[in-house]
Amino acid sequence: MEKNIEMFRIITLIILISFNFSCKNNKNTDYSKESITIIKDNEEKTSQAKSTINPYFGLSKFDLLTKLEKDIDNKKTSYNFYRALDSINDFVDGADSEYYIEIYAKALINDCAKLKKYLEKENIDIDINTISFFTKSESYSKNISKSIKKCGIQKGENKIIQDTDGFVNLREGPNSNFDIIKKINNGEMVQCIFRNNNKWKIVITSDNLIGYIHSSRLKPIK
Structure with missing residues (x-):
């Protein structure tokens, strides 16, 4: 009889331990799902924060060029503007390349002081492709050269x-x-x-x- 009671206690203890372990696992699973949600929320907030700090972050090539043109036309340039303009240079071709060159020319003519500040800070040269492109246009060539001399x-x-x-x-x-x-x-x-x-x-x-x-x-x- 005592052996049966002892065996019952052991079985009960095993059941209780198994139940407790199962509960912990369920709790961890729920917590993991909650963590994934929090991580995703944080990633979205981080992306939104980057977009707020740098409005050119995450844009497609065409959308970026469109925003750059809009900002140079509205005289809303900044360090981030020129960093974005500089970084997209290696990724444009065809019609996008001409679009880029037009924006860069506007920066040279209308916003030369800020462009100069950016180039000096980054220790880089004026985009040679833009300069070369407008050697064929006397009016653009003169406007660019006057701006270069002025600033x-x-x-x-x-x-x-x-x-x-x-x-x-x-x-x-x-x-x-x-x-x-x-x-x-x-x-x-x-x-x-x-x-x-x-x-x-x-x-x-x-x-x-x-x-x-x-x-x-x-x-x-x-």
Whole structure:
């Protein structure tokens, strides 16, 4: 009889332990579901917070370009604006690439001081593709060059033209196959925009045209 009672106690104890363990597991499962909900809520809040801090966060390529254009037109630029403009450069092509270049040109012409501040802080150059694109447009070329001169952005060395022919050709691109914008006579001064060692330099002329001249035709001012 005593053995039966002892056996009953052991079985009861086992049942109680199993029940307690099962309850804990159920509690942990519920807690895990609650945790997942909290994590998702926090992720959404984090995303919303990033969007509030940086309004360009999470936008598609086209939506980002659209917002950038709207902000430059409304003069609502900031460090985040230029960081977004700079970061999208490597991801645009075709029509989007031209859209990007137009926005960048507007920044150069209408918001040069802030663009300069961003470039200097990040220690990077003006986008060369934008400059090159508008060598074919005299009106844009002049507006960009005037803005560059006015705010002192990307200021390179001043050089003197010197060639055995008595002049050099200012071209639309970095080789002799590109169309000639104008001829520049010996002794005239031009301002180099990019401080690089390329054979062809992008320069601004005295009458505010932008184009390419071979570096061998550019001499230091004595």
